[in-house]
Amino acid sequence: MRLPTLRRTRSVEPGAVAGTARLDRRTKRLVGRLRPGDIAVIDHVDIDRVAADSLVAVGVAAVLNAKPSISGRYPNLGPEVLVQAGIVLIDNLGEDVFDRLSEGDLVSLDNDTVLLGGEPVATGVRQDAQTVAAAMADAREGLSVQLEAFAANTMDYLKQERDLLLDGVGVPDVETRIGGRHVLIVVRGYDYKADLDVLRPYIREFKPVLIGVDGGADALVESGYTPDMIIGDMDSVTDDVLRCGAEVIVHAYPDGRAPGLARVHGLGVQATTFPAAATSEDLAMLLADEKGASLIVAVGTHANLVEFLDKGRGGMASTFLTRLKVGGKLVDAKGVSRLYKQNISGSALLLLVLSAVAAMASAVAVSTVGQAYLAVVSEWWDNLVFQIGQLF
Numbered sequence: 001m002r003l004p005t006l007r008r009t010r011s012v013e014p015g016a017v018a019g020t021a022r023l024d025r026r027t028k029r030l031v032g033r034l035r036p037g038d039i040a041v042i043d044h045v046d047i048d049r050v051a052a053d054s055l056v057a058v059g060v061a062a063v064l065n066a067k068p069s070i071s072g073r074y075p076n077l078g079p080e081v082l083v084q085a086g087i088v089l090i091d092n093l094g095e096d097v098f099d100r101l102s103e104g105d106l107v108s109l110d111n112d113t114v115l116l117g118g119e120p121v122a123t124g125v126r127q128d129a130q131t132v133a134a135a136m137a138d139a140r141e142g143l144s145v146q147l148e149a150f151a152a153n154t155m156d157y158l159k160q161e162r163d164l165l166l167d168g169v170g171v172p173d174v175e176t177r178i179g180g181r182h183v184l185i186v187v188r189g190y191d192y193k194a195d196l197d198v199l200r201p202y203i204r205e206f207k208p209v210l211i212g213v214d215g216g217a218d219a220l221v222e223s224g225y226t227p228d229m230i231i232g233d234m235d236s237v238t239d240d241v242l243r244c245g246a247e248v249i250v251h252a253y254p255d256g257r258a259p260g261l262a263r264v265h266g267l268g269v270q271a272t273t274f275p276a277a278a279t280s281e282d283l284a285m286l287l288a289d290e291k292g293a294s295l296i297v298a299v300g301t302h303a304n305l306v307e308f309l310d311k312g313r314g315g316m317a318s319t320f321l322t323r324l325k326v327g328g329k330l331v332d333a334k335g336v337s338r339l340y341k342q343n344i345s346g347s348a349l350l351l352l353v354l355s356a357v358a359a360m361a362s363a364v365a366v367s368t369v370g371q372a373y374l375a376v377v378s379e380w381w382d383n384l385v386f387q388i389g390q391l392f
Contacts, residue, residue: 017088018108019061021101027051028215028236034058039107041097046071047078050189056081062088062109066097069127070135079132090114093124164276164286171290172272176228176247179292182208185284186216186227188236189300195333196223196299208297211288213281216300217241231287232280234260242269249273249287251280282322289326296326299333 017039024030025043028051034040036059044051045067055063069079069091082089090112097114100121101107108115112126125131164170184203186192196219202208203225212220214232218241221227230237231249242248242264248271252258256275264271274283281301288296323330 017062018106021064021103021105021107023098023101023103025098026235028054031055031058032236032238034060037061039064039109041066041101043067043095043098044069046073046076047082049077049081052078052081053190054188056085056087060087062090064093064097064114064122064124065089065091066093066095068092070132070139072135072139075136075139079127080129080136083127083129083132089127090124091127093122097122164278170274170276171287172249172274174229174247174249174272174287174291176209178209178288180294182206182295182297183211183288183293184208184297184299185211185213185281185288185301186219187213187281187298187300188215188219192216192219192300193223196220199297199299199333202297208295209288209293211284212237212241212246213284217244217246219300229284231274231284232260233258234263239267242267247272249283251276251283253277278322285322285326285330289329293329295331296329297331297333301332 019037019039020035021041022030022033022038023041024033027040027042027044027047030040030042031054034055038058038060039062040055040060041064043066047063047065047069063082069082069089070076079089088109090109093114101114101116105116107121108118110120112124113120114122114124184199186196203210209229210220210225210227211229211231212218212227214230214234215236216232217227217230217237221241221244226244227241227246229247229249230242231251233251234242234248248264248269250258250261250264250271250273252261252273252275254275254277256273258273258275261271261273274287276283276286278286281298285296285298
């Protein structure tokens with residue numbers, strides 16, 4: 001018997017959640033295959049907010065994690081996002097869950113146990129608002145250790161990439177003209193959709209170079225724009241967007257290996273590699289700066305220590321130094337949608353319309369043409385009234 005696929009978990013009793021299993025050890029790669037009501041099976045220590053937001057946006061019924069969603073290293077933001085959205089989250093299922101489940105299996109959940117064909121295949125820890133809050137409180141106590149590690153990573157990166165940071169050594173030549181222009185860099189990060197919507201007048205007026213960082217290129221296309229450049233390791237940008245005609249820069253490891261290059265060439269798209277230990281969003285900023293951009297506007301990028309740690313990668317240390325390098329050119333558009341909102345009340349709009357009508361009427365009344373027109377209208381009205389009076 002086919003198990004029902006449930007789109008929402010709030011309306012069902014614990015133990016009644018069921019759906020189609022979709023498996024991938026990389027969450028952002030899995031999101032592209034998920035459908036509403038699916039059960040996502042992931043291998044993700046310390047789920048970050050960006051990953052959680054993408055799972056919520058798809059509308060999954062549950063998330064089954066082979067690893068701890070909060071390890072205690074730092075207060076990562078993803079699990080709280082999932083449980084607040086009413087999505088079932090079960091942790092610590094173990095690596096065996098990927099061997100016992102297959103793509104497309106119809107599975108059900110009984111509290112903290114995963115069932116396949118009614119038989120238990122894995123048991124973990126079911127999270128809720130209380131357990132997540134307690135784990136977050138414990139994790140905050142470990143921030144000092146993570147801060148020390150972050151500082152050490154920053155120094156290591158400075159030693160490794162000082163030529164790139166200080167002199168631009170290794171930045172590839174590009175065909176897109178950047179010198180003297182504004183550059184808009186879009187990362188599919190926090191609040192990127194709302195911020196892009198607010199920036200529409202800016203984009204229309206200044207026509208900046210549009211650079212999408214991996215999935216940020218899809219974000220630009222979804223908002224109605226065509227990216228001029230796509231930079232990243234090419235693991236989350238879609239095939240159609242890669243073929244849109246944008247100049248493609250593939251992020252490579254420092255030793256020159258570029259796993260994403262084979263995929264790009266397989267699509268018949270030409271690409272240039274950019275070897276560096278930094279993150280892809282940092283490479284986009286460094287490239288724009290080195291090629292003479294007059295202003296760099298960033299959307300969806302990481303802007304503070306909590307976000308750096310939430311990303312969960314030592315490489316995020318490069319972001320700190322990159323921002324120091326780019327300096328005054330960088331304008332971070334994060335949260336601009338919350339800062340600037342056009343809220344016009346109905347009464348204010350009505351008053352505006354009435355004021356406009358009154359101004360037009362006054363202008364017509366005092367002009368010679370307007371007075372002549374009013375005389376014609378007045379005579380037409382008098383004739384109409386006279387004719388109606390004759391009927392009675």
